[in-house]
Amino acid sequence: MPHFHPYMAQIGEMGLVELRDIEIFLTVAEELHFGRAAERLHVSVARVSQAIKKQERAIGAELFARNSHSVRLTQLGVQLRDDLRQLHQGLTQTLERARLAARGKTGTLRVSLFPANIQELRRYWETFRARHPQWELRLRVSAYQDPFAQLRNGEVDILVTWLPIEEPDLTVGPLLFAEPRVLAVAGDHALTRWSSVSLEAVSDFQHIAVEPAPDYWFDHYVPVLTPKGRSIDRIANVNNIEEIFMHTVLGETVTLFPIHVTRYFPRPDIAYLPVKDMDALPYGLVWLSAAENDMIRAFARVARDLGPLPD
Numbered sequence: 001m002p003h004f005h006p007y008m009a010q011i012g013e014m015g016l017v018e019l020r021d022i023e024i025f026l027t028v029a030e031e032l033h034f035g036r037a038a039e040r041l042h043v044s045v046a047r048v049s050q051a052i053k054k055q056e057r058a059i060g061a062e063l064f065a066r067n068s069h070s071v072r073l074t075q076l077g078v079q080l081r082d083d084l085r086q087l088h089q090g091l092t093q094t095l096e097r098a099r100l101a102a103r104g105k106t107g108t109l110r111v112s113l114f115p116a117n118i119q120e121l122r123r124y125w126e127t128f129r130a131r132h133p134q135w136e137l138r139l140r141v142s143a144y145q146d147p148f149a150q151l152r153n154g155e156v157d158i159l160v161t162w163l164p165i166e167e168p169d170l171t172v173g174p175l176l177f178a179e180p181r182v183l184a185v186a187g188d189h190a191l192t193r194w195s196s197v198s199l200e201a202v203s204d205f206q207h208i209a210v211e212p213a214p215d216y217w218f219d220h221y222v223p224v225l226t227p228k229g230r231s232i233d234r235i236a237n238v239n240n241i242e243e244i245f246m247h248t249v250l251g252e253t254v255t256l257f258p259i260h261v262t263r264y265f266p267r268p269d270i271a272y273l274p275v276k277d278m279d280a281l282p283y284g285l286v287w288l289s290a291a292e293n294d295m296i297r298a299f300a301r302v303a304r305d306l307g308p309l310p311d
Helices: 006-014 019-031 034-041 045-059 075-102 119-131 215-221 241-249 260-264 294-306
Strands: 064-066 071-073 107-113 135-141 158-162 170-179 181-186 207-209 234-237 255-258 270-274 281-288
Touching (some): 019 045, 034 045, 119 170, 181 241, 181 260, 207 255, 241 270
Parallel strands (some): 107 135, 207 234
Antiparallel strands (some): 064 071, 158 281, 170 281, 181 255, 181 270
């Protein structure tokens, strides 16, 4: 039984904070960045700041210690986050059940994706919906940072991500596809003289980074070393593909991608060069073992029945 902070009583008895404000607080507590929280919630940074200040005034103390370089939770903020997370999840689940019942649905399967080829994966979505009309399927794009937190905190049910995954609390399901790699560079980059590149060439330039994320997981996307043992330096921490393109266009980094990115993000200021000495990058389903349910098993069955996308 969690300890409920007195602030939660204020929410119910005094109506000081709307449900949206709670969502804003929890998102900032997860991202520790007002801009990223605003982007995730599709609101302005000013709206996020206003909601946090409103909550701090209601409580009478700071929830975040912030300066021009960082944002971190205060001790009170940590306690409130832990208390509100369970309450918010219960409230949203209750509202979701009511909404689904009104539409004749009995549950929602939430799938989060790292790859951008959602259209090419339609056969999995459509088959699941056709086989299980009693369930709703909801898709979202994943943020790169702390990739498995969304499974562990109950935000999503299934993650579509590159493999391998070596987390003891996660189950790895069927493979969906595997793709060759390309290197994205600025349109006027020196490497555009070539029609393809080797991984050795990548080591001459700096690459993006993702933190926090398990080293082994990101190392499979961007190796630490080339086959000849040269290091591949990483400098820019990113949280979404637009940030990757920004650093690439400015010539600050080069970026490894699966080849489907060339189809979904053609850009006049980016050149994509095939990488001739890297294995195909596999993508599959992953879920929290303890949260496995009928919907997750049904979707995994659809993926197994249909098999991976053709090469």
